[in-house]
Amino acid sequence: MKWVIPITLFEHIDLELFVMKYSFRQLEVFLAAAHFQNITRAAESLAMSQSAASSALKELENQFDIQLFDRVGKRLQLNELGRLYRPKVEAVLAQATELEHAFSKHSEVGELKVGATLTIGNYLAVGVMAQYMNTPTRPRVSLEVANTSTIARRVKDFELDIGLIEGELQSSELEVIPWRGDQLVIFCSPTHPLAAKKKISDEDLRNATWILREQGSGTRQSFERGMHGLLPNLNVLLELEHTEAIKRAVEADLGIGCLSEVVLADAFKRGSLVPLETPENRNFKRQFYFILHKQKYRSAGIDAWIGLCRALT
The missing domain is CATH 3.40.190.10 (Periplasmic binding protein-like II)
Known part of the structure; x- marks a missing residue:
């Protein structure tokens, strides 16, 4: 993505400062590679060729003279730098997606990936899902039901947007919000x-x-x-x-x-x-709790989900 600034307004400024050195596509490849730990599977998830995905990731690292993965054969493992930047990239892409939805005049709430522990998932979450999806644009909700430790791990890995848990949890990466x-x-x-x-x-x-x-x-x-x-x-x-x-x-x-x-x-x-x-x-x-990654962008959909859960109480 490149931003073009009218030269008549900033003739004395080096326009190269206003050129983004990365594209959203490169960031998507980075996140997919972090998730699958394999560039071929990452490419398939983004409907790209393996070579295009590999080039995008290599260009991202070369542009900033950094290495985000340790490469062992065909396996990609996030290194310390990659783990540091992953939540920041997640937040940037989440904000960009919501901005795109706003520009397109779509519903303020969009598709949501929710995780819930068994009691909540089987007896409370389905009612919230029905209300969330009952809007003119019919936003989708995917619900994963597992125990507290599994839901917490998947929220940490940005595989879920929000978790609903029934167990006590201590984590420096997660925000734990009381529910009911x-x-x-x-x-x-x-x-x-x-x-x-x-x-x-x-x-x-x-x-x-x-x-x-x-x-x-x-x-x-x-x-x-x-x-x-x-x-x-x-x-x-x-x-x-x-x-x-x-x-x-x-x-x-x-x-x-x-x-x-x-x-x-x-x-x-x-x-x-x-x-x-x-x-x-x-x-x-x-107590039941909501859990969110501290680096997770709080979209309108997440806020709407939390509001519906509180109304159910």
């Missing part, structure tokens, strides 16, 4: 021996057989925080990645479980599962 409160509930089947008790004790929790979410999930993280002091003595029969599988296992009297009240509301209404009143010293309250 939630609470875990311990539950069992109506025929389980604990179902007849008005309140259960720590001893009941220690003696129970458990069906839990897997390590790395926000739900498991919140559960372990609430069960401090008892964890080494718990009898965990199954660790499952899907909440519905846990509910089915508990309904079959394989053990008791602990999931979000959002997940269990319908089952409690039907009576297929029953909540257990836990000891007062057990705190299962938690």
